[in-house]
Amino acid sequence: MTSLSMQPYKGTRDFYPADMRVRNYIFDTWHKVARAHGYEEYAAPVLEPLEIYTAKSGQELATEQTYTFTDRGERVVAIRPEMTPSISRMVAARRQELGYPARLYSIANFMRYERPQRGREREFWQFNADIFGVSGVLAEAEMLTMAYEVVKAFGASDDMFTIRINNRKLIDEMMRSYLELDAVQANLMVKLFDRKNKISPEDFRDQAVDIFGEDAAAGGTAKIAKLITVQQVRDLPKELQEIEAAGELLELFDLLETAGVKNARFDVTLMRGLDYYTGTVFEVFDTHPDNNRAMFGGGRYDGLVGLFGVEPVPTVGMAPGLTPTQLFLESHKLLPEFVSTTDVSIVVPSRETTESALKIAQELREEGVNVEVDISGRKIDKQIKAVLKKQVPFMVFVGEEELKSKLYTFKDVASEAEEKLSLERIVTRVKDYRRKGMMDEIDALFVE
């Protein structure tokens, strides 16, 4: 028999304990920020009927990028490529029972059939936060404040990222009235704007000319050239400043200033695949030169809950991803050093003291210390090597001598310092160390 491949499925990742420490640090930070703002956790199935995606997402996402198949009962199902349709379905199903504003969040995995590349995987993890039931711009202000805080919570300073904001209704008006495009042209122009930072200014201009057609090209491209220089809502062409969406944007920027969000700015070129957004759209960008990319985005989508046959519920949401967040933290050197969740490894010099070591481990556990015992019966140098591989911060040796004196050799792996300590002192040392780790983390939150 040939042996099986040890590789994970293409585009997916195995998380070993060292990878898991980074992931748990990011997830824990998300949980904290979400709960601090009154968001409650939910979860949805990994498999959904395909039609909840085809009904609203971009055609590309629903048809080309989705893992879809027919089950043994002839149902066409999909591994979820995103959370928004699932949570919209859940809200629709319990529309009457939920209290509004309903603030809901989840941390979950998704799959998309894509060519794997840096920062893009077939299986990926996202934090989804959504507020349901608020039609006013206070909901956007809350979501954007949380988007800001979710980055700041990792110790980021304001110059490390920017938040770009636009509005779908403004985009529609811009395409229709200001640039005078029909629906087909507008759709092409939105896609061109989406690619703007990935192509040269010349290519952008050439493709814009193609969309306008020969007659309108000169006037159209002049208008676009002007639009691109717009920095603030009040710099917009007068006819666009007068629409309701412009007013909403001004109100939103006021609220963000009050909330202390310092790096949000208006970006008339931000499009963010328009498929289901109905109002404000935003993206959080990493400003690091090596990682200059969108980290995550969000916006208002008021139409999704209504697809499930109930009265629509206004919604604003966002979805930061694990890998983009990790790349951001790595670029800016914001990731702390992690050790194992195991506090103490007990090294057993000879087989005879194993049972005593097991009892000591049990006593330490009762005091809240996370302990493992080497029960392999191997030589002591092999046991020590294993502890180093696992990045456990402390070793305790339990040999005959230690059992007699009730003083145990306690080794701090990082400093290599050794002491003889009672069990009581070992507990104190471990707890002090943990407390220090927590303080470092808290300190990091207040560094600018």
Add this chain to the structure above:
Amino acid sequence: MTSLSMQPYKGTRDFYPADMRVRNYIFDTWHKVARAHGYEEYAAPVLEPLEIYTAKSGQELATEQTYTFTDRGERVVAIRPEMTPSISRMVAARRQELGYPARLYSIANFMRYERPQRGREREFWQFNADIFGVSGVLAEAEMLTMAYEVVKAFGASDDMFTIRINNRKLIDEMMRSYLELDAVQANLMVKLFDRKNKISPEDFRDQAVDIFGEDAAAGGTAKIAKLITVQQVRDLPKELQEIEAAGELLELFDLLETAGVKNARFDVTLMRGLDYYTGTVFEVFDTHPDNNRAMFGGGRYDGLVGLFGVEPVPTVGMAPGLTPTQLFLESHKLLPEFVSTTDVSIVVPSRETTESALKIAQELREEGVNVEVDISGRKIDKQIKAVLKKQVPFMVFVGEEELKSKLYTFKDVASEAEEKLSLERIVTRVKDYRRKGMMDEIDALFVE
């Protein structure tokens, strides 16, 4: 357009915040017990190549019960129906880099194509814990101690569950030498024993006779009748007592007694689908009359890592499930009452005080309080109703009067008591409440 169904996919569950509180309580307890014993968390992809399941699991599981399909690159993949093959693959891939004993755990979802019924869902969650690299019975003792503690950690008493233990090598010997069955007969007999508690004694006898065949039936059924009365290893027929597996079992029961595991017992009729177990097997049974069933199981499987083309690594593992655990806790009334993770809902009597309420929320958050603000602009009675639906323990009213006096109406939802408190006092009240919740939980662990 007809509207989409609001139902989740058949056999899967939506977890609303109230469901999530129960799930998080169970998951948090698993995390605590695993980490206390030095187990480190890992994660694996939700999709794996199908062959890692067909190579070792039961044929039924790999072929009939697995969600399998062909991806767009012609790879045959499966949504994982269990964790064991994935973690075996991961250990094989980093065999040299891992420190041994490697103690690894995960909490993850799985899918099996089954007819949904009470306690059996198509998508289900499991806690998988495995120890790699220990061939001696100390590994079984550790896993069984952790199985015991994982149930006790929810406040269960010893009479609420039993742990039944057997050994695959003993089963093999019993079938071959003692009952004198050939391989085909032995396989049928194992399956019959597996069904023993689901059929009548008469049916059991009749089917046993069929397996033995006419000539051997009388002697065979007499031997089985004797086997079924066996309560301890030392009651086994002499020829079975002499094999190595019997010695291992005796050593294991000694270790469990030392570790304080009080409800483990030998059960010669425990078979536990033999497909990959190579030594000890065990199951944890709920003793409640309304829920008399296996909660979870585990055992030794030394052959799986080797399927990936590396030297085999001895392994012992277990896999408690979310739904069986929840049914156990419900049967024995062990589930605490939960409230929202949100500590405080700010009720805003008029639209004018909303921005002040947002600032107060921010101040409370900086002190570690989880706060939401009602930004819906609805009437106060609707706001209060929403708080009750969400099961948030406290309300704070921020109206004109409160802003002037800096004393805020603070309402304890459970007792309906109202007070006027400063922000500082509100923080103290919330933290005292949380601390009390934690103490109740800690107390519960020590109730017998």
